[in-house]
Each structure stands twice: as structure tokens, then as C-alpha cells.
Amino acid sequence: xxxxxxETDGKVDMQMAAMIDIVFQLLIFFMLTLKIIPPxxxxxxxxxxxxxAQSSSDIKLDxxxxxxxxxxxxxxxxxxxxxxxxxxxxxxxDRLNNEIAQIAGGQQGYSDDLEVELNPDYNxxxxxxxxxxxxxxxxxxxxxxxxxxxxxxxxxxxKPQ
Amino acid sequence: xxxxHAKPTIVEADMTPMIDMTFQLIAFFMIVTxxxxxxxxxxxxxxxDRLARPPKVARENEIVLNxxxxxxxxxxxxxxxxxxxxxxxxRVADFEPRLRREFTISEKQxxxxxxxxxxxxxxxxxxxPTGMIQxxxxxxxxxxxVKFALVAKSExxx
Numbered sequence: 601x602x603x604x605x606x607e608t609d610g611k612v613d614m615q616m617a618a619m620i621d622i623v624f625q626l627l628i629f630f631m632l633t634l635k636i637i638p639p640x641x642x643x644x645x646x647x648x649x650x651x652x653a654q655s656s657s658d659i660k661l662d663x664x665x666x667x668x669x670x671x672x673x674x675x676x677x678x679x680x681x682x683x684x685x686x687x688x689x690x691x692x693x694d695r696l697n698n699e700i701a702q703i704a705g706g707q708q709g710y711s712d713d714l715e716v717e718l719n720p721d722y723n724x725x726x727x728x729x730x731x732x733x734x735x736x737x738x739x740x741x742x743x744x745x746x747x748x749x750x751x752x753x754x755x756x757x758x759k760p761q
Numbered sequence: 762x763x764x765x766h767a768k769p770t771i772v773e774a775d776m777t778p779m780i781d782m783t784f785q786l787i788a789f790f791m792i793v794t795x796x797x798x799x800x801x802x803x804x805x806x807x808x809x810d811r812l813a814r815p816p817k818v819a820r821e822n823e824i825v826l827n828x829x830x831x832x833x834x835x836x837x838x839x840x841x842x843x844x845x846x847x848x849x850x851x852r853v854a855d856f857e858p859r860l861r862r863e864f865t866i867s868e869k870q871x872x873x874x875x876x877x878x879x880x881x882x883x884x885x886x887x888x889x890p891t892g893m894i895q896x897x898x899x900x901x902x903x904x905x906x907v908k909f910a911l912v913a914k915s916e917x918x919x
Binding site for chain 1: 791801892
């Protein structure tokens with residue numbers, strides 16, 4: 601009796617072509633849908649325009665920051681209380697940050713009884729108000745945020761004449 | 762004389778490293794792809810600040826308002842500022858009916874308490890006059906919104 605020699609040697613060939621097709625399609629999909637968006641953060645405005653603190657007795661010191669603008673919207677003068685801090689952006693905001701730091705007590709955390717009222721000119725560019733809010737809010741040190749003042753509000757709108 | 766029978770030569774490329782790399786690329790793109798920020802409008806050139814950090818706890822309800830300019834190809838301002846609302850660009854002064862409608866819809870869906878808890882996130886171009894942002898906040902406040910946040914791009918420490 602004659603036996604046929606088995607030709608299979610136990611190796612199973614997987615059909616890879618279909619999988620590779622799908623994998624490449626997935627890869628192309630994710631590559632095309634990728635949008636590189638820089639991370640964004642936000643600043644809460646707790647006390648909107650002109651509103652007085654709900655319990656005014658909580659606020660012991662109301663700090664006023666006035667930001668004047670040139671006709672083209674650039675910074676003309678930064679005032680902290682009655683003191684002019686200049687218009688050399690961004691150094692004048694660093695000076696504001698230092699003034700706030702002295703009042704808020706340096707590194708000992710934020711003070712709950714302090715409030716800042718921002719009074720910008722109508723045509724002042726938004727980037728300066730963000731810088732002003734940031735200067736009042738605190739500063740970054742060694743990668744961590746030191747908060748000076750949480751309560752920031754806007755003064756009533758300065759409508760152009 | 763005996764000749765050896767020549768076997769057919771089929772060269773099989775080793776696909777394993779390529780498949781490994783492809784799966785790693787897919788995993789990378791799946792992780793970095795962010796589908797959340799669909800409300801951000803690319804026309805708005807946000808100012809950058811070191812203190813701008815994403816909130817530690819994501820807000821449950823928020824309305825994002827993109828305020829910016831229409832710009833020419835060279836980056837100069839052609840018109841605006843507008844609020845880039847889905848499908849149309851609206852001037853800040855004309856936005857009050859839309860914001861009121863947002864409030865009404867949200868009130869019907871979630872109730873008054875949750876609607877008042879909604880944060881209005883203002884993503885504004887760095888060149889927009891601050892007075893317009895103040896007007897937008899006042900408009901929202903008059904309608905009944907309470908919480909407002911001004912957005913900036915996160916800047917790394919020097």
C-alpha cells in the first residue's frame with residue numbers, strides 16, 4: 601500500500617493584506633483629523649461690570665487699576681490707584697504684579713478680603729486686559745501658581761464720547 | 762550527471778516591524794487627537810498668558826463665544842469685530858437676541874438653576890476693544906447669566 605506524503609509542515613500563512621489596508625486607512629484618518637491646538641486657559645470674572653460685592657463688609661480693600669489706551673487701542677498708561685506705572689508693555693504689568701504681591705502678602709496665599717476693579721478705556725485691546733487680570737491674579741513660581749487675588753471685576757463701561 | 766531540482770524562490774518580506782510601527786503611529790494619533798475643542802474658532806487669535814491654565818474640573822455647562830475679526834490673507838483686519846456664531850458672523854451689538862435664545866433653550870432643557878450656572882466663555886482676539894467684551898458681559902448679565910470667563914492661550918514659563 602502506498603501512502604502519500606503529507607506536504608503541510610504546520611505553518612499557517614495569515615492573509616495580512618486586508619489588515620494592513622484597514623490599518624493604513626485608520627492611520628490616514630487620524631493624521632487628517634489631527635488638529636494641533638495649543639492648550640487654553642481662562643480667568644473667571646466673578647464680579648461682572650459695576651456690580652458691588654454682595655457682602656461689601658467682606659471686602660476690606662478695593663484696589664483700582666485704570667488702563668488708558670491710545671486711539672489705536674495700544675496701551676497709553678497703566679494706573680494703580682493714583683500711581684502711574686508707565687506704558688512699557690509688559691514691564692509695567694510686572695510692576696503692577698509686584699505692587700499687588702506686596703499688598704496681598706507675598707507668598708502666603710491669596711487674600712479673600714481684597715478685590716480689584718479694572719477700569720479699561722473702551723478701545724483698549726483685549727490682550728492688555730488679559731495681562732492686567734493675570735498680573736492681579738498672581739504669578740507662576742517654579743511651575744506652580746501663587747494666587748494673590750481671586751476677586752476681579754470690571755468698572756462700568758467707559759463709552760466713547 | 763545529477764542536477765539538483767531548483768525550488769521556486771518566493772521572497773517574503775518581513776512585515777512585522779512595519780505593522781508594529783503602524784500600530785504605534787495609530788495609538789499616537791488616537792491619543793493626541795482632541796475632539797473636544799470643536800467650539801474653538803481658528804480665526805480668533807487669542808492672547809497668550811502664563812497664568813492661563815485649563816480649569817482643574819471641567820465645567821458641566823458652558824457657552825463659548827468666539828469674538829474676532831475677518832482678516833485678509835496677509836493678516837490685516839478686513840472687517841469686524843464679529844461673534845463667530847455657527848453659520849453666521851454677528852456684530853456684538855446685534856448679538857443680544859441670540860444670547861437670549863441660548864438662555865431660553867438652556868432654561869427649557871436644564872431648568873433655571875443650571876442655566877444660571879452656565880459659564881459664558883469669551884474667546885476673544887487680542888485686538889478686540891475691551892469695551893465690546895464688557896458690553897458682551899453686561900448683555901449676558903442682563904439676560905440672566907452669572908458666570909463669565911475670559912480665555913487666553915496657555916504660555917509656557919520662560
